[in-house]
Amino acid sequence: MQSEPQPLNSPEDLRAIRRVIREGGNPLTETDIPRWEDQVGVSRIVNRRVVELEPLPTPAKVLADMPLSEAAQNLVVSSRDAIRDVLHGRDDRLLVIVGPCSVHDPDAALDYAHRLAALRDELDGELLIVMRVYFEKPRTTVGWKGLINDPDIDGSHNIRKGLLLARRVLLGVLGQGVPAATEFLEPTSPQYIADAVSWGAIGARNTESQIHRQLASGLSMPIGFKNATDGSVKAAINGCYAAAQQHGFFGIDHLGRACVVETLGNPDCHVVLRGSSHGPNYDAASVAGAMDEARAEMPEGSAAACGLFVDCSHGNSGKDERRQAEVVREIAARLAAGERGIGGVMMESFIEGGSQPAGPLDTLVYGRSITDRCIAWPQTAELLRELAAAVAARR
Structure with a gap:
């Protein structure tokens, strides 16, 4: 090396x-x-x-110094396969991506993972639960950019520390027996953490980005493309189509060298409806319309043509955690009534409900978001059980 x-x-x-x-x-x-x-x-x-x-240390050195255990590797592989089965309709469970809007306190994130692990075991027959472990936050203008970019939440931007801390959090989450999901924002950071991720997202601000579509084409897990901030589902479908193709582009290898990356294409990309500045799009008509559009554009049998996700936060709830809970319950009722097409949902949830202004860790309320408002843990547990009951009823 x-x-x-x-x-x-x-x-x-x-x-x-x-x-x-x-x-x-x-x-x-x-x-x-x-x-x-x-x-x-x-x-x-x-x-x-x-x-x-x-x-920075090379990805190869970080992965060698902080390797996945055999149990963690097996969990990542098995959960990726299970997610693919849900996306393609071979598994009738509901995929639920649930967790904090962003990780800012590693201890609180692992506390949350411990709580989620018990519910994951309890509800495994109906729900495939994956923890939302987001380290990079896209900003409309400026603001805290996430644990990797500013781990001390003080503007010092110690990215070396943030990268290592993010990987340590992922290893801890997997150690609890819970697979992890994250949003990929920087094109270089996946080299440091992607081996520990079971599901990835391309956010609404980047769904039309060629860089992110190319990145998704080479990632080893299913990827959800969110509709654009203006509500365009077509942009997300185009992202799925582009990411399914082979690409060649600039990147780095695991030794940190500039190189040309050649990819096979990712057939497991799918649409995530997250609402927009114009309002929600999780209603049955919007879901049906998005599925019709995806089936018209995507090859038969592709993940995007089989089902989609609903993000219950963001534009679908106005970033209000109380409304977000109502959205989850509305979807649960529709699933129980037999609605098809929704393969998964996303919830923003943390130990404490709501949010608080960002600041140094020792000034913050433990387990409360410093970005979007989150559903508190007790209500999260209730909602997950309601979703599991809805899946059982749908059967």
């Missing part, structure tokens, strides 16, 4: 650079700290708005 690249600047240099930035200065002109351009003989005409390039 190749040796790890060493940072050009010392920790003291980096602190000095960040101090100048905090004071409103420009460290490119107000410090004489050496830059990588000086080291390799490149003109400083490049990277005029880049303060520092800090090398």
Whole structure:
């Protein structure tokens, strides 16, 4: 294995650079700290708005230092296969992606996973439960970007720490016997964590992105494409179609080297209805319309032509956890009445209900979201049991 690249600047240099930035200065002109351009003989005409390039450990080193246990590997493989069976209609259970809007406290995330594990065992005959373990948050403008980007929730953006912490959380969730789901946002981060993920999402802001469609084409798990923020289901269907094709694109390998990535295509992509700025789209007519559109565009037998997901949060509930619970109950009633086409649902849930402003961990209420409002754990357990009863009734 190749040796790890060493940072050009010392920790003291980096602190000095960040101090100048905090004071409103420009460290490119107000410090004489050496830059990588000086080291390799490149003109400083490049990277005029880049303060520092800090090398990260290679994906290969991180995976070697923090490997999946044999039990975790078996759980990832078996849960991916089970999700495919649900998507293709070979398993009549309902797939439920449930968990916090975003992980900000590793201890609380593992506490939640422990609670979910018991319910997963209890309801396994009717529900395939996968924990929502989201580390990257797309922002409409600016804000906290997630555990990987800013693990200390203080604007320090210690991404090296965040990557390792995210992987440690995934290993802990799998150690509880619960498979994990996440949204893929940065095209490089999957090299560090994707081996521990059983279901992935491409978010509404990225569903039309060529980069994310290419990324999905090479990922090893089923991927849900959310409808666009304006409500366009066509964009998500196009994403599924594009991701099912072979692609070649720029990327990095597990040794961190720039390379051309060639993919086989991912046949397990599907649509996720998440509502929009114009209102919800989880009603029976919207589900039926989306399925008709998907079947017209996608090959027969593809995951997208067999069923779809409903995200009960976001535009489908106005990000109100009380309304989100009502949406779950409405879907449960429709499933119990025999409605087909909905293969899975997504719920945002945490130990405590609601949300709170982001801030350093020691200032926060334990187990409460710092992004979107979440359903509290006691009500989550009730809703999961109601969904399980609905699946039993549908049978």
